[in-house]
Amino acid sequence: xxxxxxxxGGLVQPGGSLTLSCAASGFxxxxxxxxxxxxxPGKGLEWxxxxxxxGGPSLHxxxxxxxxxxxxxxxxxxxxxxxxxxxSDDTAVYFCAKGKSQVILDAFDFWGQGTMVTVxx
Amino acid sequence: xxxMTQSPSSLSASVGDRVTISCRASQGIGxxxxxxxxxxxxAPKLLIYAASSLQSGVPSRFSGSGSGTDFTLTISSxxxxxxxxxxxxxxxxxxxxxxxxxxVEI
Numbered sequence: 162x163x164x165x166x167x168x169x170g171g172l173v174q175p176g177g178s179l180t181l182s183c184a185a186s187g188f189x190x191x192x193x194x195x196x197x198x199x200x201x202p203g204k205g206l207e208w209x210x211x212x213x214x215x216g217g218p219s220l221h222x223x224x225x226x227x228x229x230x231x232x233x234x235x236x237x238x239x240x241x242x243x244x245x246x247x248x249s250d251d252t253a254v255y256f257c258a259k260g261k262s263q264v265i266l267d268a269f270d271f272w273g274q275g276t277m278v279t280v281x282x
Numbered sequence: 283x284x285x286m287t288q289s290p291s292s293l294s295a296s297v298g299d300r301v302t303i304s305c306r307a308s309q310g311i312g313x314x315x316x317x318x319x320x321x322x323x324x325a326p327k328l329l330i331y332a333a334s335s336l337q338s339g340v341p342s343r344f345s346g347s348g349s350g351t352d353f354t355l356t357i358s359s360x361x362x363x364x365x366x367x368x369x370x371x372x373x374x375x376x377x378x379x380x381x382x383x384x385x386v387e388i
Contacts, residue, residue, distance in 0.1 A: 196378070198326075205369065205380060205381075205382050205383045206318075206320075206326065206369055206371075206380040206383070207380065208371075208377060208378035208379065208380065211376065211378065220376045220377070222377050223283075223377065256325055256326070261328070261331060266314070266373050266374070266375065266376075267331070267373055268316035268328055268331035268332075268337075268371070268373055269316070269318075269326075269328060269371070270328050270331075270337065271328075272325035272326055272327075273325065274324075274325055275325055
């Protein structure tokens, strides 16, 4: 059974940093694309960052490029999101999401429960 | 970036109603579109992929259609558990973009 579990969220001051983790199980993690998607309070879904399963380049939304870095440790079946220079508009629930197939562009068939990041002084 | 526009943004319906939600892409995306259901405080759930393929375990009252720029999610007979917010997502290129969501309420 596929399971994704995010951790690392919390309260951080503007300009601060935070690293989110997503522990995966129940599938061959290294061969699937993985993504981060966020949802600000009361708002819609926003894709943040993505990583292919074949060691391809990481990709980021314009709103986070240069501040956020996605990475993965296939030996630990874990996806990460390093977030620097955080702003108040980064406040959101952050979900990790698994790609449905082994290609980089596909639907997201499994999602974690999300971790809340609050940026406030 | 490809813009995804959903309509309506919200709708009121009753149990047993047929419900249709539209999603329009700002450029052609073939059939690279998926649909998600999200309930309050929960993660999104994949309903439809490749525009019209039903995800395993999803009830057959959900269906998707369309290609190019215009897509539709249909719920043939609305059930109490279907009251939620629905999002489309283009799976064509990066950056990935979602529609703004359609809230289905009583």
